[in-house]
Amino acid sequence: MSDLFAVTEATWPAAAFHKVGPFLVREGKGGGQRVSAATAEGDWTGADIDAVEVAQKGLGQHPLFMIRPDDTGLDAALAARGYTVKDPVNLYEAPVSALLGEVKRLSAFTIWPPLAIMRDIWAEGGIGPDRIAVMERAKGPKTTVLGRVNDRASGAAYIAIHGKTAMLHALHIVPDQRRQGSAVNMMREAAKWAQDHGAERFSVLVVQSNNAAIALYTSLNMQLVGHYHYRSYKP
Missing domain, CATH: 3.40.630.30 (Gcn5-related N-acetyltransferase (GNAT))
Structure with missing residues (x-):
């Protein structure tokens, strides 16, 4: 299924991409959640999440992360910070x-x-x-x-x-x-x-x-x- 995330990225692309430590921060320019969410591309710490939040706010975007099947640790860490689940998506x-x-x-x-x-x-x-x-x-x-x-x-x-x-x-x-x-x-x-x-x-x-x-x-x-x-x- 991982290749479908690459297909999504290519067929519905963000306006720009910003590396923030081990995270990839998308700049959406109003194009919706898929092009505005951050994703973990490597091992991360709580300080890295803080940096993503700062970067997203600097882009005029509220803090938003995409949680893929392997991101269970990130999911739990964000839940502990008060992040709420939004728009679960199915891939067909x-x-x-x-x-x-x-x-x-x-x-x-x-x-x-x-x-x-x-x-x-x-x-x-x-x-x-x-x-x-x-x-x-x-x-x-x-x-x-x-x-x-x-x-x-x-x-x-x-x-x-x-x-x-x-x-x-x-x-x-x-x-x-x-x-x-x-x-x-x-x-x-x-x-x-x-x-x-x-x-x-x-x-x-x-x-x-x-x-x-x-x-x-x-x-x-x-x-x-x-x-x-x-x-x-x-x-």
């Missing part, structure tokens, strides 16, 4: 070939750069310009997916590839267009694009509270392969 993956299937005609399109209507759809879902800037700075193959149903734009998503793995981010379906197959068509179109660009695996991240998204991914035979969570501190 499948062979690209497993997601391929018929896409209803004119129901999904891959487009780069994203259209204005896609930006509007994302904005409705809380995905604003700072997160779109994350997509724009990603290197390597990438595109966005526009969904359509009932002759209307129904959804937007972003997908990028690192190595042989594609990762889908920022899938949002317009509320009154849900449960009409748009998300499935978009996922299949994304898988086709991924295969055409050399990817062999297809992955997604989803917060554990997003039951609708989890139901979608499992219905497409994607397998749960890992998890992580954040520890956040706001006095």
Whole structure:
């Protein structure tokens, strides 16, 4: 699963990275938790955590750490400092070939750069310009997916590839267009694009509270392969 963290880093990159002792501090510039969290890259001490907190505050970010499966010691240390668990995340993956299937005609399109209507759809879902800037700075193959149903734009998503793995981010379906197959068509179109660009695996991240998204991914035979969570501190 460790390579999926590398895929996440490459396909949803921070604006800048800062080494603070054994920690890597991400500068997110408003792009969300994944690009703003610190991670342990080696053995650490309590003083190192203090230094990370200072660095993050200096960037205008509140103290935030990503806790991966091997970070049990850090998890306990942060809990003792009053950090709370935030947004546990599941990682799902499948062979690209497993997601391929018929896409209803004119129901999904891959487009780069994203259209204005896609930006509007994302904005409705809380995905604003700072997160779109994350997509724009990603290197390597990438595109966005526009969904359509009932002759209307129904959804937007972003997908990028690192190595042989594609990762889908920022899938949002317009509320009154849900449960009409748009998300499935978009996922299949994304898988086709991924295969055409050399990817062999297809992955997604989803917060554990997003039951609708989890139901979608499992219905497409994607397998749960890992998890992580954040520890956040706001006095």
